Amino acid sequence: MAIDFSFPEEVQLVVARVRQFCDEVVRPAEEKIEASGESREVLIEQIIQMRKQAQEWGLWLPHMPEEYGGMGLGHVAMAAVSSEAAKTGFGPFALNAQAPDEGNMHTLHHWATPEQKKKYLKPLCNGHIRSCFAMTEPEVAGSDPTLIQTKARLEGDHWVIDGHKWFISGARGAKFAILIARTEDDPEVPQAANSAFLVDIPSEGWEVVRDVETMSGGHNHCEIRIKGLRVPKENILGGRGQGHLLGQYRLGPARLAHCMRWIGQAEKALNMTIDRALHRYAHGSLLAEKQGIQWMIADGTMELYQCKLMVLHAAYRIDSGLDFKSEVSMAKHFVANALNRIIDRAIQVHGALGYSLDTPLAKMATQARWARFADGADEVHQWRIAQRAIEAYTKTGSVTTAAGDLPL
Numbered sequence: 001m002a003i004d005f006s007f008p009e010e011v012q013l014v015v016a017r018v019r020q021f022c023d024e025v026v027r028p029a030e031e032k033i034e035a036s037g038e039s040r041e042v043l044i045e046q047i048i049q050m051r052k053q054a055q056e057w058g059l060w061l062p063h064m065p066e067e068y069g070g071m072g073l074g075h076v077a078m079a080a081v082s083s084e085a086a087k088t089g090f091g092p093f094a095l096n097a098q099a100p101d102e103g104n105m106h107t108l109h110h111w112a113t114p115e116q117k118k119k120y121l122k123p124l125c126n127g128h129i130r131s132c133f134a135m136t137e138p139e140v141a142g143s144d145p146t147l148i149q150t151k152a153r154l155e156g157d158h159w160v161i162d163g164h165k166w167f168i169s170g171a172r173g174a175k176f177a178i179l180i181a182r183t184e185d186d187p188e189v190p191q192a193a194n195s196a197f198l199v200d201i202p203s204e205g206w207e208v209v210r211d212v213e214t215m216s217g218g219h220n221h222c223e224i225r226i227k228g229l230r231v232p233k234e235n236i237l238g239g240r241g242q243g244h245l246l247g248q249y250r251l252g253p254a255r256l257a258h259c260m261r262w263i264g265q266a267e268k269a270l271n272m273t274i275d276r277a278l279h280r281y282a283h284g285s286l287l288a289e290k291q292g293i294q295w296m297i298a299d300g301t302m303e304l305y306q307c308k309l310m311v312l313h314a315a316y317r318i319d320s321g322l323d324f325k326s327e328v329s330m331a332k333h334f335v336a337n338a339l340n341r342i343i344d345r346a347i348q349v350h351g352a353l354g355y356s357l358d359t360p361l362a363k364m365a366t367q368a369r370w371a372r373f374a375d376g377a378d379e380v381h382q383w384r385i386a387q388r389a390i391e392a393y394t395k396t397g398s399v400t401t402a403a404g405d406l407p408l
């Protein structure tokens with residue numbers, strides 16, 4: 001039997017080292033940031049310190065090949081590393097494996113020309129710069145990229161771009177953007193209308209209008225006005241009309257990388273639930289002894305187990321060069337929803353304390369909410385999953401191939 005759910009020893013060692021790094025470097029740094037009232041000066045000082053230490057600990061850039069200064073881990077190993085690092089707020093960032101840079105690195109590694117890699121990918125991997133990915137627009141549904149209105153037209157040696165984007169994570173302070181814009185008026189298929197561009201920041205015609213305030217505060221998700229932006233012809237990423245393909249390529253692994261980090265957050269919330277239930281006493285017994293609370297713990301435990309299996313299997317399919325669209329869709333939908341349920345139950349068990357800002361749960365809940373619609377809304381994933389299930393049944397008489405194509 002070839003099914004083996006244990007990790008090779010070298011991966012176990014890396015995960016143990018990430019755990020130790022988070023305990024000894026990341027958590028103390030987070031405490032200093034919090035104690036300073038989140039002062040920008042302390043934040044920057046601690047981030048530089050954490051990143052320097054990650055390099056010294058040999059944990060820098062786990063997802064990238066060694067030629068870029070990374071550890072060369074595949075997606076399965078990254079599931080273990082990212083979910084461990086994400087039990088802290090800054091863990092993934094300390095390792096330079098955070099969104100959107102992680103996804104942008106994979107994209108550039110796959111699609112960029114040697115010159116583009118030298119100019120954009122190298123410094124991104126070194127941690128000298130940050131990047132952003134600019135696709136969503138306020139005027140049209142982000143769920144349907146064929147509606148994108150930002151337009152690029154070729155004028156001599158430059159593309160001239162006009163448009164409007166928002167919710168562009170990390171845009172303020174980024175040194176470049178991967179920008180998706182419409183280049184084809186009459187594409188063969190609607191999905192082939194868009195192209196991707198590498199945009200240097202700052203550039204004339206690229207204006208950060210504001211950091212959009214969200215239910216969990218401002219986190220550098222910016223609104224961008226693009227007016228007469230001139231991008232050199234050679235800064236197209238991939239070919240003309242390949243923006244959708246590139247987006248799909250980027251979003252598959254990037255969605256799964258989100259799931260890995262969400263597993264870390266879900267496990268943290270479940271641990272907190274149990275810890276609280278073991279210490280809170282009401283109506284003659286500890287909360288942990290009450291069946292109503294045990295059901296919540298049981299549901300969370302089963303969900304966490306499902307999350308881990310789904311993410312590991314989807315990661316295995318990516319690493320094995322197998323088609324992974326359905327598995328990533330199912331994992332993304334399931335983990336996003338499980339995360340929200342697990343955090344919500346944790347708040348319930350903590351009572352007023354859970355609703356306060358004295359524990360991280362309230363912030364975790366407002367952060368988790370976007371997981372259900374960003375990078376593919378629940379309903380869009382369900383639509384695609386159902387399409388593939390119907391197609392599998394129609395072609396083969398069974399849904400098996402669409403349900404993970406497992407040997408059962």
Ligand SMILES: Cc1cc2nc3c(=O)[nH]c(=O)nc-3n(C[C@H](O)[C@H](O)[C@H](O)COP(=O)(O)OP(=O)(O)OC[C@H]3O[C@@H](n4cnc5c(N)ncnc54)[C@H](O)[C@@H]3O)c2cc1C
Pocket residue numbers: 100132133134135136137140141142143144166167168169170221370372373374375376377378379380383
């Ligand atoms: C924290 C955060 C960070 C983000 N970072 C980035 C970023 O860095 N770069 C970037 O480009 N974008 C980013 N986004 C935007 C994100 O990708 C979009 O929110 C997402 O693609 C959905 O688009 P929309 O918000 O326009 O919602 P819409 O497309 O308008 O969808 C709204 C709702 O309509 C429903 N819906 C849509 N389609 C269907 C369907 N076919 N069937 C049934 N129901 C449907 C769903 O319930 C969906 O939630 C970010 C968003 C958030 C919240």
